[in-house]
Amino acid sequence: MAPNNELPNSTNFIQSIINEDLKRNKNDSRVHTRFPPEPNGYLHIGHAKSICLNFGLAEAYHGLCNLRFDDTNPTKEEVEYVDSIMKDVKWLGFDWGDRLFYASGYFEKLYECALDLIKAGKAYVCDLNAEQIREYRGTLTEPGKNSPYRDRSIEENLDLFQRMRAGEFPDGFRVLRAKIDMSSPNINMRDPVLYRIQRASHHRTGDKWCIYPMYDYAHPISDAIEGVTHSICTLEFEDHRPLYDWVVDNVAVPCHPQQIEFARLNLGYTVMSKRKLRALVEQGIVEGWDDPRMPTISGLRRRGYTPEAIRDFCERIGVAKSNSFVDIAMLEHSIREDLNARAPRLMAVLRPLKVIIDNYPEDQVEMLDAENNAEHPEMGSRQVPFARVLFIEQEDFREDPPKKFFRLAPGREVRLKHAYIIKCERVVKDEQTGEVLELHCTYDPDTRSGMSNEMRKVKGTLHWVSAAHAVKAEVRLYDHLFIKENPEEDEDFRANLNPGSREILTNCLVEPSLAEVQPGNRYQFLRQGYFCVDTDTIAGYPVFNRVVSLKDTWAKIQKAGQ
RNA sequence: UGGGGCGUAGCCAAGCGGUAAGGCAACGGGCUCUGAAUCCGUCAUUCGAUGGUUCAAAUCCAUCCGUCCCAGCCA
Numbered sequence: 001m002a003p004n005n006e007l008p009n010s011t012n013f014i015q016s017i018i019n020e021d022l023k024r025n026k027n028d029s030r031v032h033t034r035f036p037p038e039p040n041g042y043l044h045i046g047h048a049k050s051i052c053l054n055f056g057l058a059e060a061y062h063g064l065c066n067l068r069f070d071d072t073n074p075t076k077e078e079v080e081y082v083d084s085i086m087k088d089v090k091w092l093g094f095d096w097g098d099r100l101f102y103a104s105g106y107f108e109k110l111y112e113c114a115l116d117l118i119k120a121g122k123a124y125v126c127d128l129n130a131e132q133i134r135e136y137r138g139t140l141t142e143p144g145k146n147s148p149y150r151d152r153s154i155e156e157n158l159d160l161f162q163r164m165r166a167g168e169f170p171d172g173f174r175v176l177r178a179k180i181d182m183s184s185p186n187i188n189m190r191d192p193v194l195y196r197i198q199r200a201s202h203h204r205t206g207d208k209w210c211i212y213p214m215y216d217y218a219h220p221i222s223d224a225i226e227g228v229t230h231s232i233c234t235l236e237f238e239d240h241r242p243l244y245d246w247v248v249d250n251v252a253v254p255c256h257p258q259q260i261e262f263a264r265l266n267l268g269y270t271v272m273s274k275r276k277l278r279a280l281v282e283q284g285i286v287e288g289w290d291d292p293r294m295p296t297i298s299g300l301r302r303r304g305y306t307p308e309a310i311r312d313f314c315e316r317i318g319v320a321k322s323n324s325f326v327d328i329a330m331l332e333h334s335i336r337e338d339l340n341a342r343a344p345r346l347m348a349v350l351r352p353l354k355v356i357i358d359n360y361p362e363d364q365v366e367m368l369d370a371e372n373n374a375e376h377p378e379m380g381s382r383q384v385p386f387a388r389v390l391f392i393e394q395e396d397f398r399e400d401p402p403k404k405f406f407r408l409a410p411g412r413e414v415r416l417k418h419a420y421i422i423k424c425e426r427v428v429k430d431e432q433t434g435e436v437l438e439l440h441c442t443y444d445p446d447t448r449s450g451m452s453n454e455m456r457k458v459k460g461t462l463h464w465v466s467a468a469h470a471v472k473a474e475v476r477l478y479d480h481l482f483i484k485e486n487p488e489e490d491e492d493f494r495a496n497l498n499p500g501s502r503e504i505l506t507n508c509l510v511e512p513s514l515a516e517v518q519p520g521n522r523y524q525f526l527r528q529g530y531f532c533v534d535t536d537t538i539a540g541y542p543v544f545n546r547v548v549s550l551k552d553t554w555a556k557i558q559k560a561g562q
Numbered sequence: 563u564g565g566g567g568c569g570u571a572g573c574c575a576a577g578c579g580g581u582a583a584g585g586c587a588a589c590g591g592g593c594u595c596u597g598a599a600u601c602c603g604u605c606a607u608u609c610g611a612u613g614g615u616u617c618a619a620a621u622c623c624a625u626c627c628g629u630c631c632c633a634g635c636c637a
Binding site for chain 1: 563564565566567568569572573574575576578585586587594595596597598599600629630631632633634635636637
């Protein structure tokens with residue numbers, strides 16, 4: 001372990017605690033954490049916060065972090081989820097080494113500890129049914145009362161508990177409870193249930209067990225067995241800490257981990273509960289756990305987010321105990337910053353408008369050199385064909401340009417990126433609808449990009465593609481899944497779904513260098529945003545997901561003008 | 563109403579008795595063959611409120627207010 005003078009500066013309250021522990025040589029100066037997901041759904045960005053915290057702490061202190069599946073409730077857990085969780089943790093860039101564990105791997109040990117508790121007179125088998133247990137528990141303001149079965153003899157408890165395991169009783173017929181204090185102001189201490197009878201086959205232990213331990217019992221023991229020093233969980237478990245400590249103190253385990261609670265992540269314009277995310281998937285509101293609109297790790301991955309951006313985001317938001325509601329702009333900033341540095345720039349026209357350069361020779365094609373990223377010359381360049389018939393973006397032309405609009409308009413000039421300055425001479429419209437069909441322009445041959453004698457300045461630069469060379473593509477534009485920053489403030493969060501959360505454009509035209517792309521490739525489409533090649537791509541028909549748009553000052557100006 | 567947390571800018575968040583870091587957002591300006599990026603600048607006389615202790619309080623004490631969590635045989 002690093003000597004005291006090499007401790008990382010504490011950037012949050014958990015590091016402060018660890019630094020103190022290390023100064024006092026607690027836990028032999030080890031730092032050992034764990035990430036303990038329940039395999040009952042896919043991981044989301046909130047889990048990423050926890051993963052970065054737990055694995056990050058272990059890294060910072062040269063300690064270890066385990067991956068442990070908290071699989072004590074077979075009715076909700078599936079292997080599909082454990083597989084996806086491992087994939088996501090790895091993808092985020094973390095490594096649990098040979099420390100992959102399952103709470104179910106401790107079932108036998110957990111059972112033995114329960115026997116010990118019974119023998120010590122600290123646990124008993126209770127015959128009350130669920131409803132009666134609730135009644136006996138009392139309320140928030142009134143103490144509970146002792147179960148009539150609380151004072152059974154140790155022998156009887158032992159016999160009954162063994163027979164629970166042996167399958168002699170039906171589901172829910174009896175439970176094992178800790179004998180603590182029915183009048184405790186902390187409801188978790190009012191003789192909590194430790195084991196329930198549940199005939200359900202478990203994804204790892206099959207039908208070996210018909211009794212399963214509860215979280216409050218299994219979790220502390222699992223931590224202790226693994227030598228975890230700092231057991232980090234979310235705020236809602238703060239009330240459970242006395243019980244966590246009670247279990248560890250009353251059972252034979254090698255150490256006493258310290259539970260520390262932090263605030264879970266809430267993000268604007270999305271939901272973060274597994275229950276709600278599952279509802280979106282199961283009700284077909286989104287197309288799966290990896291729908292690019294989902295805040296799941298798999299959704300973000302498909303959308304085009306990078307692990308680096310997600311980790312950066314988790315670092316920026318910090319770790320504290322106050323319930324926070326993070327601005328989605330923060331996440332978007334992290335991915336923009338990452339992709340800005342690494343994505344090649346290309347041209348793609350999403351909503352094409354035909355442009356004919358009247359003074360450009362019919363059959364001429366020029367191959368223009370275009371750098372892939374002006375700020376990173378090492379990323380090289382490619383050739384882009386220029387010809388008489390082109391397409392530009394519909395929104396880059398306005399017949400009646402508003403103030404401050406410095407794109408194309410009748411009589412105006414703009415620069416075509418990597419090419420020439422053109423001037424709009426004539427507009428061809430549909431006589432019936434008034435729709436603009438095509439633009440006739442002229443180009444100035446002396447203004448080709450890179451010409452050293454070229455000194456003319458125009459205010460606007462547009463992206464474009466050559467009609468004869470462009471590749472047809474599909475582009476999926478995504479927006480927030482919900483229209484409200486906090487969709488959960490209403491009874492049914494689904495009422496706040498954003499109907500425009502996905503727009504699919506099938507008539508896009510991209511430059512020829514994008515003909516051959518691999519799913520997962522990320523690009524910046526000039527002036528539009530960052531895009532990632534989707535897995536739906538087929539040969540000759542690339543499909544792109546918009547990861548995030550570029551910041552758009554013009555859109556802001558227009559909005560302000562309204 | 564019992565218990566446990568939390569209140570520092572629009573949003574995160576440092577601060578740990580010596581006079582309010584940083585990031586996001588926003589706003590103004592420079593630069594620009596991406597209205598992007600980048601650069602420069604602005605953005606809390608005050609830390610939920612009120613009292614108290616102190617030479618000195620966001621930091622200590624008291625009271626109050628607000629807000630979140632807990633009454634699964636879920637995690």
